[in-house]
Amino acid sequence: MTARACILGCAGPVLTSEEAAFFRRARPWGFILFRRNIETPDQTRALVNALRESVGREDAPVLVDQEGGRVQRLGPPHWRRYPAGRAYGELPVEDRREITRLGARLIAHDLAALGINVDCLPVLDVPDPQMHEVIGDRAYDPTPEGVALLGRAACEGLMAGGVLPVVKHIPGHGRARADSHLELPVVDASRAELEARDFIPFQALSDMPMAMSAHVVYADLDPSLPATLSRRVLDVAVRGIIGFDGLLMTDDLSMKALGGDFDDRAAAALDAGCDMILHCNGDIAEMQAVAQGTWFLEGRAAERAYAALQRTPKRVEPFDAAAANARFDAAFAGRLAA
Known part of the structure; x- marks a missing residue:
């Protein structure tokens, strides 16, 4: 079945008959969940199944923003609270990569x-402390090299657990003076x-299956329009310099x-070269x-969408969740605010 080049949300924890009928007609490629959609594991699993049933595709991607810190759609009491990206970069050097990968493996x-198979993680923006705090502690490290190292570790952890990563916000949101x-x-x-x-980090992870654009104007490249x-x-920047x-999906x-x-x-973003529209508010x-x-979806965008899903590992890495949680807790013992 042909899918439309968009990822959409729904309004609440249960798919309504109106929403199901609309999705059946519109045939979005995938869906995204927010906190308003998530109550309990059983309820969330049922919603994920209902979304896929509405478009008749068992492989329809279901996304979520599960970074940790300020951006965490699943949380207590049913799921653990994860730290923001900065916390990984503040660990002892010898632990940073291992624990970043482990945190992402636990999220996966x-x-x-x-049944959620895509996480909008990692944040590859390099933070500028003089700019807006919308990125702030979501960034792994103040250096591009540190961001790239831990960003790849997060991607590896997600994919080891059968979940695809989305790198964001390409080509970089860290210098923005406002919240988009x-x-x-x-x-x-x-x-x-910008190149320096x-x-x-985006160049270093240019082999990842999916990326999310930045609603940011880069005046030296295009003084009139945001990247999206x-x-x-x-x-020039995303497909060219970064490679x-x-x-490529839009931000919301x-x-x-x-x-x-x-x-x-939507039409302008696709005309500009985005492959997929993301609309989140339901x-x-x-x-x-x-x-x-x-x-x-057609042409190169269809090929990229197919190739992205083909990157989903057929087998997940063996995993002892209890041991992983114990190691994770030990790494952050005394380091995180209550």
Whole structure:
């Protein structure tokens, strides 16, 4: 069955008949869950199954943002609380890579048990302490090399547990002076400065199956349009300098960094070179407009979507969850605030 080039959400913890009928008609490639959709393991598993049933595809991707820290959709009492990315980078040097991979492997264990097969992790943005805190402690390290090292460890941990990673926010959100959830950030750094710092982690992980774009204007590359809507930024920076040839999805199309009608936003992002539209808030009227502006997967985008799913490991790495949790807790003993 042909899928439309979009990933959509739903409004609550149970799929409504109206939503199911809409998804059946629209045929999105995948779905994304937020905290509003998640109550208990059994309820979440049932919702995941219902979403896939609505489009008649058992392999339909189901995504979630499960980073840890401020960005964690699954949490207590049913799932453990994970630390933000910065906490991994502050571990002793000899432990950082191991524990970052282990944390992601534990997250994959949680997600796979629910049928969730894609995590929007890792954050590969290199933080600038003088800029907006929207990235802040979500970043692994203050250096591009440290971000790349721990970002790859996180990808390895997720994939070992059968969950695909999405690297974000390509080509880099760390210099943004505003939160793109609320307004459109502009980065004034030169192309040379971006290549020397911001692009490095994305280049190092350009072999990953999926990436999420940044709703950020990079003035030296395109002074008018954010990366998500800029053919020049996507061609020159993302596909060119960085060399990423995997599936490129937008960040959430409902964020206030973008303007205009939702069908226009979707069409503009696809025209610019994004392969997949992401819309997260579950508003059915907005999703209907997104679907109107989104075409069915074809050509190179279809090939990338297929190739991304083919990267899902057929076998998960053997895993002792109790031992892994004990090792993880021991690594962070006394280091995390209550």
